[in-house]
Amino acid sequence: MCPIKLMVVEDDPVWMKCVCEYVEKEEDITVVKQAYTKEQAIQVNNEQVDIVLMDLSLTKDEADLSGIEVARKLYSKGMKKIIMLTSWEETDTILESFDIGAINYVTKTSYRDIPKAVRDAYEGKVSLHSDVSPILVKELKKERKIKVLTPTERDVYELKEKGLSRKQIAEKLYKSVETVKKQLKVIRSKIN
Known part of the structure; x- marks a missing residue:
């Protein structure tokens, strides 16, 4: 069996070394490309690598693309893993x-789980790492719960969830505080 070809995109040389050395211990995974910059990352095509391990916080200054933007460009080029x-x-x-289009999300504190995440991605499995699964489940439950709300009520709900006061919500949505108060009451009755 040919080893899984991995590209690691990481602008921190210490983390790059740590991750690559750890992953290279696996017989079935080989790091074929190390990209320290967005330019290096987006030059790669999907024939060269099977999986991309993408650092999210690539930005060193305002002009650089973030890891999300680089991943979006790679995904649009056909790199789906x-x-x-x-x-x-x-x-x-x-x-x-x-x-x-990310297939998984692993925090750096869980770097020991990277080989399993790489294997799962190679097999086309969308496996949710334990770092993110509780967050996604919570978000799914929230989405199901707020399905009953009208678009206007959703706007109010989202702003309230972000911690805005009634007055701030009213200002942001160009409503009276009394209207926001009534809408929040309706929202609570629908959700509970």
Whole structure:
């Protein structure tokens, strides 16, 4: 069996070395490409690598593409097996990663799980790492719960979930505070 060809995209040389050395211990996985910059990453085509392990926080300055943007470009080029690697566990970042086509998401503190994630991705399995599965389940439950809300009520609900006060929601949505108060009451009755 030919080894799985992995490209690691990571701008931190220490992490790059750590991840590559750890993964290279596996007989069935070989790191064929190391990309330290977005330019190096997006030059690769899907004949050269089987799996991409993409660091999310590639940006060193405002002009650079983020890991999400690089992954989006790679996905549009036909690289469908991208695993996001990061130290972030923010819900929006996780959801955006999967929205652009990531097949898994592993935090750097769980780097020992990378070989399994690579094998699963190679086999086409969308396996959710334990770092993100509780977050995605929570988001799914929330989505199912708010299905009953009208688009206007969803707007109010989302802003309230972000921690905005009634007054801030009213200002943002160009409503009166009293209207927002009534809508929040309706939302609570629908959701509960």
